[in-house]
């Protein structure tokens with residue numbers, strides 16, 4: 097299965113991607129994670145992206161298109177993939193089509209802005225391994241400490257309230273038009289994000305049964 101996950105930042109794409117990835121045995125490609133890793137490793141691309149990410153803006157199309165082209169050409173993508181966080185603009189979607197990486201479906205997880213703001217204010221990540229938690233919905237075993245590596249949990253700079261507001265504005269302006277783009281090609285699936293992760297998962301997996 098070749099799947100795109102659409103949705104506002106904080107709509108739960110990453111969590112659903114993990115579950116779909118395990119069920120269908122295909123990798124998740126998250127441009128956000130790739131960029132953050134580059135940033136951590138101090139690569140030229142990472143340094144270029146930093147100012148955009150910190151402000152909640154999109155990294156330029158040519159940078160992310162280059163990342164995706166390289167990653168989708170790797171062997172583990174031959175049998176399918178889940179794109180989490182790409183494409184985020186119409187030019188990115190057009191580039192994906194042009195590069196010949198066909199997709200079967202674009203699944204949009206819909207969550208209201210007020211709920212997103214509430215969710216993101218509780219999001220915490222491990223400063224070392226990047227595992228993510230939530231102060232209400234996905235608590236770590238020990239307060240403020242990563243279950244996996246024992247490091248302190250931190251608030252990602254782009255999860256701070258003002259940045260979240262900007263990320264939502266950018267989403268509505270630049271990413272939401274992709275719904276129309278994939279609707280036109282008959283690829284769009286819509287799922288209403290629920291309060292409980294497992295309820296959203298049930299809807300997501302049911303929607304995916306319709307995909308080949």
Ligand code: AMP
Pocket residue numbers: 105126127128129131148149152153154155156157160180181182183184185188254263
């Ligand atoms: P995410 O973790 O998916 O929310 O991504 C974090 C940040 O990485 C975004 O706010 C953007 O600055 C950048 N980013 C990730 N994917 C893309 C993309 N497809 N196009 C442009 N910027 C991106």
